[in-house]
Amino acid sequence: PxxxxxxxxxxxxxxxxxxxxxxxxxxxxxxxxxxxxxxxxxxxxxxxxxxxxxxxxxxxxxxxxxxxxxxxxxxxxxxxxxxxxxxxxxxxxxxxxxxxxxxxxxxxxxxxxxxxxxxxxxxxxxxxxxxxxxxxxRGLVPPGQQLRSRGAYPREEERAVELRDGRTVLVRPARTGDAAILQDLFYRMPPEDVYTRFFRHLTSLPLSTAEHMTSVSFEDEVTLLAVEGDWGSERVVGTVSYYRDPTSGRADVAFMVDPAWKGVGLGTVLRDVVVDVARRRGVVALTADVLAENTAMLRLFRTSGLDLEAHTSHGVTELVLRL
Structure with a gap:
């Protein structure tokens, strides 16, 4: 009945x-x-x-x-x-x-x-x-709200990856609405990791700054998140972003990895994924300025198997990874 x-x-x-x-x-x-x-x-x-x-x-x-x-x-x-x-x-x-x-x-x-x-x-x-x-x-969003996505969400760029410890993460493109969970990652980072990522002693990550990182066109700007958990309870455990100079074809790249997820190959996964995405979007090289004490990031670039240029001056190493 x-x-x-x-x-x-x-x-x-x-x-x-x-x-x-x-x-x-x-x-x-x-x-x-x-x-x-x-x-x-x-x-x-x-x-x-x-x-x-x-x-x-x-x-x-x-x-x-x-x-x-x-x-x-x-x-x-x-x-x-x-x-x-x-x-x-x-x-x-x-x-x-x-x-x-x-x-x-x-x-x-x-x-x-x-x-x-x-x-x-x-x-x-x-x-x-x-x-x-x-x-x-209507007051639903504040003036100055960022929203730079222009097309469909690039679901084809999603990939599930098993790490060395057996845990699985989903590496996926960021959405504008991911700003809050990206902030959560920032507040789990120790001060020294924040400094090596931003070259500043930041104690907070405003929502507008987080949205600048997650609201991307996925053309010249790309942000990928490594997340665990189901929809509604996702937790960002790592991220990689790049911003391409359309004139030179080079893109400045930056990583963040949750300290609880270090040593299991997550950084390597993010590096390999962003290299693949960047190549297919016409990026000719990934560049980064890395502090000399950031040995993990230097090792990440040096073990890529790609042509790498490195120049160190005043404690900062300029890296150019040719794709």
Missing amino acids: LEELAHPVALTRLDRLVSVTQAFAVDLTGQVCADSESGELYGGVASQSIMHWAAAHSLGGRAVVCLSTLAPDGRSRIRPALTEQEAVTIPRSDVHYVVTEYGTAYLYGRSLRERAVALIELAHPSVRADLLMEAIE
């Missing part, structure tokens, strides 16, 4: 329950309209919200909302706000995963600012600038 089949509590007893809801519109706070389009009810009153809620509360379950970025009339389905004709089928507090042809966002437990940024990155590139302006005007 429908009363049993669509009973939310009964459905939650099914482990690994997956619900996929097709949406017609999602606003920048995460509210979902899934039962009407252009003011017309689609399919009547259904049980999408019940199935979605049950999957979200099922052990190992997944509650997914999917939608195309543009409607047939060319309007964006990701909008600053739902219209009066678009009822809320799934409230923002119950939304977990949102998927479009440009990527996936995890919204559960996120702030309004984090939700807006993540959803704008899922929108069609032609409307992202307008959505960002609307989000600023």
